[in-house]
Amino acid sequence: MGGLQKKKYESGSATNYISRNKARKKLSLSLADFRRLCILKGIYPHEPKHKKKVNKGSTAPRTFYLLKDIRFLLHEPIVGKFREYKIFVRKLRKAYGKAEWSGVQRMKENKPAYKLDHIIKERYPTFIDAVRDVDDALSMCFLFSTFARTGKCHVQTIQLCRRLGVEWMNYIITSRSLRKVFLSIKGIYYQAEVLGQTITWIIPYQFAHDHPTDVDYRVMATFTELYTTLLGFVNFRLYQTLNLVYPPKVKHTKCASIKYMDLHISYQKLAALSASLARTVPSVEDEEAELDHFPAEGEDLEKMETREKMELEQNKQKKLFEGLKFFLNREVPRESLAFVIRCFGGEVSWDKSLCIGSTYDETDETITHHIVDRPTIDKQYINRYYIQPQWVYDCVNGKILLPVEEYFLGVTLPPHLSPFVEESEGDYVPPEKLKLLALQKGEKPQAEEDEEEEEEEEDDEDDEEEDDQSEDEDEAEDEASLAEMEEKRAQGKSLSVKVTPGKVKPENRMRTEQEEKAEEKRLAIMMMKKREKYLYDKIMFGKKRHVREANKLAAKRKAHDDANKPDKKKKKKKC
């Protein structure tokens, strides 16, 4: 049993991890550059299992990276570019100091630049990987594209972000892959299904940003740098799959107009989202490829059937607004509505003075829906519905054309529900959702009748309550008579002795059984092991909390409805 004694922290987990500072020194980068590199390469810290072992006995809070990751970074060509840039900055500063303006000019022209193509390829070896990760990229790009040119970031970046966003939206329109929209207080959420991947992104409402001071814009800019590159390549590939021209061009009916079309104007038209895109192969309208039918058995068959059903439903949803003509008033969010309506095959236009790209006038007789977001409108055409913008979004989420009555001008809107919530068993489901589900199943909306029925039911309930009350009263009477009898007895008067036949207590077999079972369970729980008991208690606690929350919501709703009922009744009477 000879051999040297093993030294501490020379093998095992202590050597697998490296602290951030050491990693930085190993790469000889400044902290800012190291951060940038980590962002670009997607390297994140790791939490060692035994922190004290890795930290060589110290308990100081440190960030640890995997040594493998840092070694991987050593071979990154971009690290060289970072160093070059550092030198460039030093030279530039020197030239400024010496007031060598021509030198400054020359250096600025030769500013070292780097490309992130290889990093994208390396981080996302397959296209699907890239599509899966495009969520954050989209949200970030859409955020940056709403920035004003205030010097928070480069103007070129803003423009690029805007361009990429417009390209993406045009792709979604052409491929009709939008699935859900949600108007939240933060912004508008969109969910699309691209190549089988569900992608969700958020666009803030169109307002100037109040730039916070506690946000590091350099970090955001680095992320944006990566995301724009990623999104550009993804867009390119997506356009290719649909045989569209990239960079996108508006489809022109007249060839002559191309010549006069300014590049800038064409881009603006594209951004207006009202025109369809040009294709590389001027092929026929793409027909939905019919699903091939394979002979299947048993479960597979069932799966197939459900899949087919889903497919059908989806196709139906894609053509939701087909044949409808919308006109947007100037106060509604034009871009969002135009995007959503076009995604589901509707035609959309707006006032000419509002934005470029309007296709028809307000006076057009064929307009079916006019979207307005003000209480009243002066001039109304008879043959169209005047509705509030929420109708469009609710229709998309409900996958059907909802009745327009609830969305007329000046009407209190029904609640806008989140399409992302999928209620499992035991969750609270708001009544509006139930209504929507009923509508989807094809049941006729007979809201008013239902309400009346409900009222009737409630009346019944009231009656029952009254019954209860009367029972209570009976009991009270009994007690009173008993008290009287006692008094009489106390006074020593002779009582009219009466024996009432006793009632047989009906033995509730179900209940006793249940009780027995409950006790059995309680006793069995007593015999649990400590660890299992802990886990069990935790699970049960979570479940109970869940139920409590659902109950709370239900109670709140009931209280609200009860408070509002008299108002409604009054209104009805007035009507």
Next chain:
Amino acid sequence: MEWYKDYPHIGYDLDGKKIFKPIRNKDELDEFLDKMENPDYWRTVQDKMTGADIRLSDEQVDLVHRLQEGKFGDVNFNEYEPAIDFFSNEVMIHPVTNRPQDKRSFIPSLIEKEKVGKLVHAIKMGWIKPRRPKETTPQYYDLWAKEDPNSILGRHKMHVPAPKLKLPGHEESYNPPPEYLMSEEERLAWEQQDPEDRKLSFLPQKFACLRAVPAYSRFIHERFERCLDLYLCPRQRKMRVNVNPEDLIPKLPKPKDLQPFPTTQSLVYRGHSSLVRSISTSPSGQWLVSGSDDCTVRFWEVSTARCLKTVEVGGAVKGVAWNPNPSICLVAISYDDTVVLLNPGLGDRLVSTATDQLISSYEEPEEVKEQPVQWTVAEGEGHEQGHRLILKHPKAVRQVTWHGKGDYLACVMPDNGSSLQVVIHQVSKRRTQNPFRKNKGLVQCVSFHPIRPYFFVATQRYVRVYNLIKQELTKKLMANCKWISSMATHPGGDNVICGSYDCRLAWFDLDLSTKPYKVLRHHKKALRSVAYHRHYPLFASGSDDGSVIVCHGMVYNDLLQNPLIVPVKVLKGHTITHDLGVLDVTFHPTQPWVFSSGADGTVRLFT
């Protein structure tokens, strides 16, 4: 002039005399009148140098006008005269100047040459790069045109993709259902909380129309936090245990199948006015004795709950124990430092008299050994009450327990560090032994092995098993609890249960190990007493939470099979007084009934 503001003069003449300011005694009114009446007022100006008023002449006024209009002051100046170029495009025969040209205009510049040379050198050396065509817009191409599977590195398999952001729920809607809005109190509570503790990061709000929705002020913050999460958060794959809680509950035989066991409270023995510390049943199961803090011992008939006899003793009764030998009718009662052997005179008269005879037939041995305990025979009033023998101990006796044969009696006198904590009396010979030369720790309770000559001594944390014949320690059981309160031995003798003040009940299998075979934490509060049934596979535990839990504890003859322990019934009945619930439990010797005595002064029978 400002220097002379406060003086009457405005300077000095050549002779050094003051030049006085012209007298100005005009006040505001004079000024006004002047303005109204003097037609030349408008062209009167005060000369600052002399302080005198000067009336401007017509020419001067005209000049002012011209200057005001931006014209030249001179009337005769023509600003639009035809310009004559000095250097024109027409080449003249004569030079403008007659100066001969410099030499340097013929030879190339040295400085420039040096500069160009430097640049050429720099370009040659690659120090200066020729301008590249600027790429303003990034070029995109089909990056994934060739997807080769080799490009998927090992690290991609290790890669943990960042979790996607949580999708918004109904409460984030601009027009949520009313139940998702916060009430006033909830809102206040939300505002009071730290931003990290909040369940929702925003306040749900309702807007009547889309037009009214303002910008969300924390939008950039949230994106930034997401960025930070992406590059600063350690990622880990967490295996989420998806356990059905029902699966965790152990599968036990149904209590129904394990009958008989006591299920309901059938009788309450009332009479004591203070806590009933100890109870015991007669070997026939007909009588029950209970000792209480009100200094009485009561004898009850089990089947009718009638108190047959009350014996007053000189102190709070700590323990009572009925002699298990059916042919002897004796009850050991301990109070203060005294143990009284009492003949209640219940049941068979023959047995009673036989017992009396047995005690009176004692003959003094020749040699009188010095004993740690003083034996005296009760006489007079005590004898009439049933007292037969009185044993005076040096210290307070806490527990008394009989050997199965009914001849030996063990008493516990807890005292830390003393050598005299446990004494064993032999009734027939009126002899007392101190079995241990030294006791480790505070003895809590003792018990005899039902069959073999073993003796169990429970101290605070351990149970020691002694062989009385060989006079040695055979086993030391680790109870894994803080303070043992009670102990009971299985009639088979191979199993022991210990109740402890930290709510545990430990079951030892002596054949298996010195550690508990099972530790049960059924009770919410300290256990006061445990008991085995003589025949049925049952054991019970009484606790300060006022409940008695009856468990099925089957011991198999087969050594390979471990005992089966199933709780079968929680019996409640005692009310908690002074934080004390059940103080003692004991089983009926033949029936599956359990007696319990409580701090509320009652004894209860559960059948």
